[in-house]
Amino acid sequence: MPTTQIIVLIVLIILSAFFSGAETALMSINKLKLNALVKQKKKGAETLFRIKQDTHRLIITILIGNNLVNIGAASLATIVFTNMFGSAGIGIATGVMTFFILIFGEITPKTFASQNAVRISLAVARPVEILSYILYPFVWFFGLIARLISKIVIPRGEEKISEEELRTLVTMGRAEGILEKETAEIMHNVLEFRDTKVVEVMTPENEMETVDGSKKLKDVIDFVAKSPYSRHPVYLEDRDKIIGILDVDDVLKYAKDQKLNVKVKSIIRKPYFVPESKEIDDLLTEFESRKIPMAIVVDEYGDVEGLVTMDDILEEIVGDIFDKSKRDTKYIKKTKGEWLKVDARATLEDLNRSLKLGLKSEHYNTIGGYVEHKLQRIPRKGEKVNLKNITIEVEKVTDQKIKSLKILKK
Template sequence: MLGIQISILVLLIVLSAVFSGIETALMSINQIKVKSLLKQGKKGAETLFRIKQNPQKLIITILIGNNLVNIGAASLATIVFTNLLGSAGVGIATGVMTFLILIFGEITPKTYASQNSEKISLIVARPIELLSILLTPFVWFFGKISGFMSKLLGSGEQAQLSEEELETIVTMGRKEGLLSGEAASMMHNVLKFKETNVSEIMTPKSDIHMVDAKAKLRDILDYVVKTSPSRYPVYSDNKDNIVGIIDVDEILKYVKNKRLDTKVRYLTKKITFIPKLKKIDDLLTELEGKKIPLAIVVDEYGKVSGLVTVEDILEEIVGDIFDKSRRQSIHVKKVNSKLIRVDAKATIEEINKTLHLGLKGEHFETIAGFIEHKLQRIPKRGEQLKLKNVTIEITKADKQGIQSVKIIKS
């Protein structure tokens, strides 16, 4: 008889270990991983996906099973030790069972399960689903009590995920193949959207194409043809005094009607000014509300720092999208390992990568802005800017700015 009791006791401890391991495995495997297993067609993944849809039902099923075997084991151990040692056996049984369940029924199986959650979850999903069906009345009863207590304690609302948790979920989705690289990148950009300042995405002043309010359309026509924006900021007297914007489509209408003597100021539309530290999500709302496509960025002294468009803001989420309001494709033509010919709109980063240089663009994105900053003026064709290990020669320029350059590595 004693042998049978001990055998049953060992079986109950083993079952306690099984339930503890199952609990850890099923609770630690996340929905992203489950969907990945389902996508791979793993055996048991479909059942695993089903039971994970109702976490309350799942945890109640496991806890009922675990508590039943633990209570059974403790009760049987008390009977065994009482028969052997009399009344002193109660205390001894409590101590022995606490140790056995802690080591063999909790710590060991949970440690193993946490390291093998995927394998274990796929194996136990079907048995746990069947057990949940068998225990349906009890699961329903305890579920109702749990729901009532949760409402009573005010914990009915789900906690919101933090930004860090969302970042982790997106990263995991990418690693598991549930999200493409582009989708994951877009989601990461969305999460960072509210933290981005206008100054981080603006086109710097040195790279902005502007036109004079006093100029006639015939005076700016060549400039408009050579450059690419769909809208130009309009300045009066100096480039820190921007009075509005002019639309290329509007210019073309007047050109078509041979009204080339019309002055720019008559076609100027309103523009808004914003501080450098304004958040781009707030700016997007403002621009959409005012129905204007761009804004001029100013510093604390009211001086023009740059320009930002609605598209610049949206690109922070979706990446570069090129349409008529974007610059034309940037070309870097490598002649040999020490010589490249580039469009003036080529970025410092591209040039550095092509010739393995270390040019520091500071606040200037393009090579044109970099050169004009160094010289403090617009250079003429044929002029050279000599720097350490590199010579930059202007191959095409006019009074409005640089068009192309030749870069020679020493």
């Protein structure tokens, strides 16, 4: 076998390996990784970004190059082996070249490229771009044929990305450093949003700050003024009979006009009731269309289970991310000695995170509800709940509701 032909044959197999490896590496680079490489100003990243903008042209360029060198190698081997072995050389050439191209032109380079996709992609981007210009007439021609066949054989449909694919992209974006932690968490929360029920985000009935509708406005104005909330459910006879919503704007209006002797029930707004099984994305739409910020949550029997506000829903997306430290500061305060003063509205999640308490409850989200559940009643001031690692003491109770507690870690 002439030395020149052997050298040419080796070069063709090397080129086959180049195209096979380039195809695997370039197709392995997703947009998130590509943007990260450009952002990091890696050498070859700009070129890689350019050729990845038209993957159709990129694939055709590589396939044309790969097929040309494989056909060239097979043809040259056939000529060489035919000269050496006569007609039997055709079969020998086919067997030998199949083995060499499969091992050295396909399996080995593709395996290596899949394990070193970034490094190889950056290295081959420029040569492949140059080749795409050289082969442009052929790339355009074969691309046109491929598009025509695709239109006939494969009906064009709208490309959609599944929820799982989107979750994967967000996770990859966070891992690659493209997405900030907070941004990734918000995107994950949005994906979880549609599956969240009202009962999961509502304020439980026993934690609602309600107003007795039979009282006069002058009797509740101090309570409303000190409350952090701008709206309060109004009840008659018992807290399970919600008849309306008292809005602080209405309170201010009547106070300004010196009409403080009116009954609370006479100035309330109509309540909006929703089932606890309603999904919060649907409720958000209803809030926006009806222009209301609050709803009373009821169970299948119509009994009041709690309330849910626009803020509760929006907090599912951003609240847990940006408000954690604020809630810790607001709800947990140090006192003299070893005791900690805790607002009864502090969630078990907040306390567990800040104080490492390890509290668990399937029934209540807040420390106030947790204590009531432990005692099975509304406690009195000074009552204590002794647990393995902490002691919880009720500090303040008003209107049959725990307002604040003290916690002592043992």
